Amino acid sequence: MTFKAEYIWIDGTEPTAKLRSKTKIIAGSPDGLDALPIWGFDGSSTNQAEGHASDRVLKPVAVYPDPIRGGDDVLVMCEVLNIDMTPHESNTRAALAEVEAEFGAQEPIFGIEQEYTFFEGDRPLGFPVGGFPAAQGGYYCGVGTDEIHGRDVVEAHLDNCLKAGLGISGINAEVMPGQWEFQVGPLAPLEVSDQLWVARWLLYRTAEDFKISATLDPKPVKGDWNGAGAHTNFSTKAMREGYDAIITACESLGEGSKPLDHVKHYGAGIDDRLTGLHETAPWNEYSYGVSNRGASVRIPWQVEKDGKGYIEDRRPNANVDPYVVTRLLVDTCCSALEK
Ligand code: ADP
Ligand code: MN
Ligand code: MN
Ligand code: MN
Ligand code: MN
Numbered sequence: 001m002t003f004k005a006e007y008i009w010i011d012g013t014e015p016t017a018k019l020r021s022k023t024k025i026i027a028g029s030p031d032g033l034d035a036l037p038i039w040g041f042d043g044s045s046t047n048q049a050e051g052h053a054s055d056r057v058l059k060p061v062a063v064y065p066d067p068i069r070g071g072d073d074v075l076v077m078c079e080v081l082n083i084d085m086t087p088h089e090s091n092t093r094a095a096l097a098e099v100e101a102e103f104g105a106q107e108p109i110f111g112i113e114q115e116y117t118f119f120e121g122d123r124p125l126g127f128p129v130g131g132f133p134a135a136q137g138g139y140y141c142g143v144g145t146d147e148i149h150g151r152d153v154v155e156a157h158l159d160n161c162l163k164a165g166l167g168i169s170g171i172n173a174e175v176m177p178g179q180w181e182f183q184v185g186p187l188a189p190l191e192v193s194d195q196l197w198v199a200r201w202l203l204y205r206t207a208e209d210f211k212i213s214a215t216l217d218p219k220p221v222k223g224d225w226n227g228a229g230a231h232t233n234f235s236t237k238a239m240r241e242g243y244d245a246i247i248t249a250c251e252s253l254g255e256g257s258k259p260l261d262h263v264k265h266y267g268a269g270i271d272d273r274l275t276g277l278h279e280t281a282p283w284n285e286y287s288y289g290v291s292n293r294g295a296s297v298r299i300p301w302q303v304e305k306d307g308k309g310y311i312e313d314r315r316p317n318a319n320v321d322p323y324v325v326t327r328l329l330v331d332t333c334c335s336a337l338e339k
Contacts, residue, residue, distance in 0.1 A: 003030050003072040007039055007058050008201050009080055012047035012090040015268035016216075016319045019201050020046055030074050036060040039078075048080060048090055056088060057081040062194040067163030068205060075164060075201070077194045092323040093190070099327045100189045103334035107237040110192045110326055111169060111185030111310075115228040115318045116203065117220045118150045118178045119213045124220060125149040126177035133177050136226065140175045149178045150212065157206040158182065164202065166195045175226040175278075186233070186310075189330055193322035218273040218317035227273035227280070228318035234329050235310035238337055243307040245337055250288040250297055250311060252336030253329075259286035259296070262332070265324050267317025274315060281314070 008021040024039060043049025043056035058078040066073040080088040087094035100108075118125035126149030127133055139147050154171060161168045161182070169183045184199055185192045200216070207214045219227040238245035253262065263270055263283050274283035281287055281296040288297035288311075290304045296315050303309030316325045 001029055001072075002027050003074065004066070004069055005030070005036060005074050005076050006066060006069075007060070007076045007078050008198065009041075009058055009078045010090065010092075010197065010321075012043075012088075014047065017090065017321065019197065019204065021201065029072055030063070033060050033063055036063060036074075036076055043080075043088075048088060055083055057083060057085065059085075061093065062191075062198075064164040064166065064198060067160040067202070075198055077198055092321050092327075093193070096189055096193065096323045096327040099330050103330050103338075104188075106334050106337060108189055108326075108330045108334060109186040109235055110189060110322075110329075111183055111187075111233040112192060112196055112322060112325075113181055113183045113229070113231040113233070114196060114199065114216075115174055115179060115181045115230065116214050116216055117176070117228055118153065118180070118207065119215055119220075120211075124176070124178035125212060127221075135224070136175050139173060139177050139179075141172050147177070148173060150180065150210075153207050153210045153212055154180050156209075157203050160202045160206050161199050164198065166199055166202075167191075168199065174228075176221065179220075179226065179228060186235070189326040190323075193326055196322045216318040218267055218269050218319055226278045229273065229280075229314065230267070230316040230318050230320045230322075230325070232313045232316050232320075232325050232329065233310050234313065234326075234333065236334060236337060239308065239310060241308055243304075246299060246303065246309070246311060248336055249333040250299065252332050253297060253313070254286040254288070255336075258332055260284070262313075262328050263315055265321075265328060266315050267320035269319070270315070270317050273317055279314075283315070 005024045010017045039058040044051040044054035060076045062077040064075045079093045171182045184196045274280045276282040279293045287295045289295040290299045291301045298312040
């Protein structure tokens with residue numbers, strides 16, 4: 001008996017890392033992480049090594065049923081190590097693991113809204129050849145062939161995520177034609193981040209079968225068209241129990257150099273998307289507010305009404321690294337909440 005294990009990792013492409021994967025045939029049957037050996041790859045082909053010392057190590061960190069191959073086959077999320085087993089410089093997961101260990105007692109959880117855009121050739125899906133579709137207005141959560149492009153891919157991706165056991169909490173059509181969103185969480189920092197990377201891999205892989213590509217480009221069409229973000233919803237146990245902690249978290253994100261410290265790691269091209277238009281706050285001005293989709297951080301109305309819940313950091317780009325945004329939010333907010 002053998003099974004197929006698809007080892008998935010994050011490469012060293014600048015400024016935005018890409019997903020890579022390759023298949024290992026393993027004897028026996030899958031039995032969690034223990035059945036999955038450490039593996040290697042050619043780091044000189046992924047911007048993770050020089051050719052003269054190119055071996056890099058893949059260490060399995062999470063395993064999911066493979067919804068595409070089915071049967072006993074699995075998807076294996078990996079982190080990249082050097083051959084001395086230290087984290088490779090492209091490995092942003094290792095730093096999150098440290099911060100999660102430090103602040104885990106506060107029980108931080110995240111729900112991340114992943115927006116993305118389908119492309120067919122060089123055009124967003126639904127854009128006519130050599131022109132533009134009708135202006136934005138009817139596409140968000142729309143229905144009907146005139147407004148919706150790619151629903152068959154979206155449904156197949158959702159089913160694949162659910163079969164893989166990912167904690168998807170919903171999907172919706174977005175403001176620009178061909179643009180969609182899925183949400184992962186709420187889950188603990190490492191869990192939500194591993195699962196978001198796997199959900200992204202499944203998005204690309206599912207769309208392959210439809211001869212469609214998907215991109216996390218934060219501003220796929222210049223001009224009066226919405227960009228693509230990754231709103232990051234966050235709470236700790238104290239925030240889920242009281243409003244003071246909600247305000248403490250919002251205030252901590254505005255202190256000193258924090259706004260810039262965060263935004264510069266919220267995805268390449270952030271200043272193209274956070275312009276102050278299209279439901280964004282300007283990238284260089286921090287603000288928070290109840291129900292305010294023009295603020296950096298939104299407190300949902302229900303949270304104000306209940307006096308507890310979570311906050312939404314609206315700044316991260318669609319191409320953000322979830323290991324980084326969750327680490328920064330836990331570090332900043334949990335440090336302040338600890339005082
Ligand atoms: P929006 O109204 O901004 O479009 P969505 O419904 O798309 O919001 O996404 C909200 C996300 O917040 C979901 O992933 C949801 O699971 C998550 N969420 C809900 N409650 C919490 C919480 N207490 N802490 C963190 N995330 C939460
Ligand atoms: Mn080879
Ligand atoms: Mn949403
Ligand atoms: Mn959205
Ligand atoms: Mn949102």
